[in-house]
Every structure is written in structure tokens, then in C-alpha cells.
Amino acid sequence: MLNIATRIFKQVLRDKRTLMLLLVAPLLILTLIYFLFNYSDESKELKIGTYQANEHLINQLHDKNIETVQYDDYKNLKDKFKNDDLDGFVEESNHEYSITYENSDPSVTNQLKLKVNQILVSKNINQLTNALNNQSKMLSEITKKLPDNIKQDLPQQDKPKIEKIETSNHYLHGNKDTNYFDTISPVLIAFFVFFFTFLISGISLLKERTSGTLDRTLSSPIKKYQIIIGYIIGYGTFAVIQTALIVIYSIYVLQMTTEGNIALVFITNILISFIALTLGLLLSTFASSEFQMIQFIPLAIVPQVFFAGIIPVDSMHKTLQYIAHIMPLYYAGDAIQNVMIRGYEISDIYVNWIILFLIFVLLLVLNILGMKRYRKV
Numbered sequence: 001m002l003n004i005a006t007r008i009f010k011q012v013l014r015d016k017r018t019l020m021l022l023l024v025a026p027l028l029i030l031t032l033i034y035f036l037f038n039y040s041d042e043s044k045e046l047k048i049g050t051y052q053a054n055e056h057l058i059n060q061l062h063d064k065n066i067e068t069v070q071y072d073d074y075k076n077l078k079d080k081f082k083n084d085d086l087d088g089f090v091e092e093s094n095h096e097y098s099i100t101y102e103n104s105d106p107s108v109t110n111q112l113k114l115k116v117n118q119i120l121v122s123k124n125i126n127q128l129t130n131a132l133n134n135q136s137k138m139l140s141e142i143t144k145k146l147p148d149n150i151k152q153d154l155p156q157q158d159k160p161k162i163e164k165i166e167t168s169n170h171y172l173h174g175n176k177d178t179n180y181f182d183t184i185s186p187v188l189i190a191f192f193v194f195f196f197t198f199l200i201s202g203i204s205l206l207k208e209r210t211s212g213t214l215d216r217t218l219s220s221p222i223k224k225y226q227i228i229i230g231y232i233i234g235y236g237t238f239a240v241i242q243t244a245l246i247v248i249y250s251i252y253v254l255q256m257t258t259e260g261n262i263a264l265v266f267i268t269n270i271l272i273s274f275i276a277l278t279l280g281l282l283l284s285t286f287a288s289s290e291f292q293m294i295q296f297i298p299l300a301i302v303p304q305v306f307f308a309g310i311i312p313v314d315s316m317h318k319t320l321q322y323i324a325h326i327m328p329l330y331y332a333g334d335a336i337q338n339v340m341i342r343g344y345e346i347s348d349i350y351v352n353w354i355i356l357f358l359i360f361v362l363l364l365v366l367n368i369l370g371m372k373r374y375r376k377v
Contacts, residue, residue: 020295026298028298028299029298029302029303032303032306033306035317035320036306036311036316036320045065045066045067046065046066046067046087046088046108046111046112046115047066047067047068047069047084047085047086047087047088048061048066048067048068048069048086048087048088048089048090048112048116049068049069049070049071049080049081049084049086049088049089049090050068050069050070050071050089050090050091050092051070051071051072051073051074051089051090051091051092052091052092052093053068053070053090053091053092054092057090057092057119058070060119060122061115061116061119064115064118064119066112066115069084069086074091077089077100077172078172081102081172082342086102087101087102087108087109087112088100088101088102088109088112088116090116095166096166096167096168097120097166097167097168098167098168098170099113099116099167099168099169099170100169100170100171100172101113101169101170101171101172102172102173103171103172103173103174103175103178104172104173104174104183104337104341104342105183105312106174106178106179106180106182106183107180109171109178113169117167120167173259173341173342173343174257174341178257182256182257182341183309183337183341184309184310185250185254185256185257185340186256186265186309186333186336186337186339186340186341187308187309187310187329187333187336187337189246189247189250189256189265189269189336190268190269190272190308190329190332190333190336191304191305191308191329191333192246193239193242193243193246193269193272193273193276194272194273194275194276194301194304194328194329194332195276195301196242197235197239197242197243197273197276197277197280198276198277198279198280198300198301199280199293199294199297200235200238200280201231201235201239201276201277201280201281201284202280202281202283202284202287202293202296203280203284203290203293204235205231205280205281205284206284206287206288206289206290206293224368224371225368227371228281228364228367228368228371231281232274232277232278232281232364235277236273236274236277239270239273239274239276239277240270240273242273243266243269243270243273244266246269247262247265247266247269251265256340257340257341258339258340259339259340259341259342259343260338260339260340260342260343260344260345261339261345264335264339264344264345264346264349265336265339265340267353268332268335268336268339268349268352268353268356269332269336271332271353271356271357271360272328272329272332272356274360275328275356275359275360275363278360278363278364278366278367279300279328279363281367282363282366282367282370283296283300285367285370285371303327304327304328304329304330305329307320307323307324307327307329307330308327308329308330308332308333309330309333309334309337313330328356328359331352331355331356332352332356334349334352335349335352335353
């Protein structure tokens with residue numbers, strides 16, 4: 001028994017990568033989570049558009065730390081939200097307020113809804129208080145001029161009538177039941193495509209090496225880039241099938257909210273799957289077993305989850321926002337969220353596609369260069 005324990009102890013000490021996984025990786029992940037949740041910009045200012053709103057309402061919105069943008073019309077709301085990055089829009093007409101929420105992030109919607117309701121309730125209370133004070137003042141002045149015997153016979157006065165404030169809520173995306181899962185579900189689609197493609201491609205190449213297939217291929221006249229492209233075509237075919245299955249299942253079986261073109265969701269996931277494929281092939285060159293390949297997950301996969309949109313990147317500390325912009329899943333998650341939740345078109349997400357393609361090309365080149373370490377002839 002002690003001999004087995006001693007052997008395992010020595011084996012782990014000799015395996016530097018396992019020691020890193022046991023001792024360093026958890027600390028890195030915990031540190032990342034600590035900064036994500038403790039150094040987020042909680043004072044992010046909300047932004048709301050107004051049409052025919054009185055100055056008093058605008059001042060109250062400013063008092064609630066809400067930035068306002070005034071418009072001359074109520075048309076093309078979707079363009080106004082998109083171009084000016086609005087969280088909401090208020091139209092005022094004869095004490096009636098029509099409030100439209102952007103609603104791609106339910107937490108922002110709830111925060112804005114709470115502040116707007118507080119303002120309107122406060123306005124109602126102020127109107128009632130002023131009316132009561134005015135009525136009381138008038139009655140007091142009148143009764144002072146009346147004889148005492150008449151004062152006693154005066155009927156009780158009714159409460160003053162005030163114009164009740166009416167509100168109607170509308171939602172640019174989703175509805176009042178939109179929840180947090182609706183927001184992160186597009187990110188989860190991209191993550192699962194990325195994760196399983198990364199794992200399968202990396203482990204499959206390891207099997208090629210351990211079985212001797214890769215050595216036999218390298219001993220042939222075939223060029224390094226042809227080997228890598230061959231692997232990408234082979235594994236990429238199954239990555240495309242897997243991606244199609246995940247996207248179709250998520251949208252048609254799980255009924256995830258989709259406002260945009262499904263083809264754009266599919267293409268974005270194809271791009272991230274090929275990035276995962278090349279990343280898995282690249283990291284597999286530094287692993288000698290399936291277990292060592294799995295050890296890369298906490299360092300290569302887990303951090304990307306936090307920067308993919310599960311936690312709003314805009315609310316993070318500036319330094320963390322810079323880190324997010326080097327993560328492939330950030331661009332994939334952002335593009336898929338914009339398509340599925342906001343109904344964006346190609347013209348709105350093509351920059352994300354270009355960046356994802358460039359990351360794929362970079363990893364492809366690194367794989368070709370990394371193949372040199374296997375060439376034995």
C-alpha cells in the first residue's frame with residue numbers, strides 16, 4: 001500500500017504539468033474570478049432616449065444617473081437604439097408614458113425599470129401632495145371668513161382630483177418574461193461547439209501519435225502544411241456536423257429565442273469550431289497523453305467562458321476588457337448574441353467574422369510550424 005502511494009507521489013513530482021494543474025491552475029482561475037466579480041464597473045451609466053418629455057422628468061432621470069438623449073420624433077426606434085446604444089426610450093403624451101426597453105440584458109432592463117418607476121411614482125405623490133396643500137390652503141382661507149356656527153355645519157371635503165399617470169411598457173427584444181438564460185444561451189451554444197471540438201481534435205491527434213500513424217505520415221514525402229490541412233478537413237467535417245446538430249437542437253428543440261438569420265448563427269459557430277480544431281491540434285503537440293491534453297482545459301478553455309458574454313464585458317474593469325478582446329469566444333459570443341437576441345445582419349457582425357478568421361489563420365500557421373518537432377526524416 002505504501003509502495004503504491006510512494007510511487008504515485010514520485011510520479012506526480014516528476015510530472016511538472018500535473019503539478020501545475022494541481023497547484024497553479026486553480027489559483028489562476030480563482031484570481032480571474034475574483035477580479036471579474038470585484039472589479040466590475042457597477043456605476044455604468046444607463047442611457048435612455050426621450051420624446052416630448054418635460055424638463056422636470058429629464059432632470060429626475062439625470063438625478064438617477066441616467067443619461068438622456070432627446071429626439072424630435074418617435075420613428076425608427078430600432079435604429080435609435082442601435083446607433084445611440086440606448087437602454088430605453090420614453091415617450092410622454094398627456095400624462096401618459098410609453099416606455100420601450102432594449103431588453104437584450106434583463107438585468108439592465110430591471111435596473112432601468114426600477115428607476116423609471118421610482119420617478120413616476122414620485123411624480124404622482126408630488127402631484128397629490130401639491131393638490132392637497134392647495135385645497136387645504138383655500139379651505140383655510142374661506143373658513144376663516146365664516147361665522148363659527150356655519151363652520152360647524154360645513155360638509156367634509158372630497159379628496160382633490162388629480163390626473164393619474166398612465167404607463168405602458170414595450171420591449172424592443174423579447175418580452176417581459178425574458179430572463180438571464182435567454183441572454184447567455186447564444187454564448188452557451190458557442191462554448192459547447194468550441195469545447196467539444198477542441199477536446200475531440202486534440203485527443204484524436206494524440207491517438208494518431210501513440211498509434212504511430214503520425215510518424216508514418218511524417219516519413220512520407222508529404223509536406224507539413226498538407227498534413228495539417230488534411231487533419232483540418234477530416235476533423236472539420238465532423239466539427240461542421242456537430243455544429244449543425246447543436247445549433248438546430250438549440251433553436252428548434254429547446255426553442256431558444258432567435259430574432260436574426262439562423263444561417264449567420266451557423267456560420268459563426270463554424271468559424272469558432274475551426275478555431276477550436278486548430279487550437280486543439282496545436283496544444284496536443286505539447287501533450288504526451290489524453291490526461292495531459294485535458295490539463296489544458298482550465299487554462300485554455302475556462303477563462304474564455306467568462307469573457308464570452310456570460311458576464312457583460314462592458315461592466316468589467318478596463319484591464320479585463322482588454323483581455324477579453326484577445327479571446328476567440330468573445331467575438332463568437334458577441335456575434336451570436338447580436339444575431340439571436342438583437343436580430344443583427346451580416347453588416348453588423350462581419351468584423352467579428354474577420355477577426356475569427358484571422359485567429360484561425362494564425363493558429364493554422366502555428367500548427368504548421370509546430371509540426372517540425374515531429375519530423376524525423
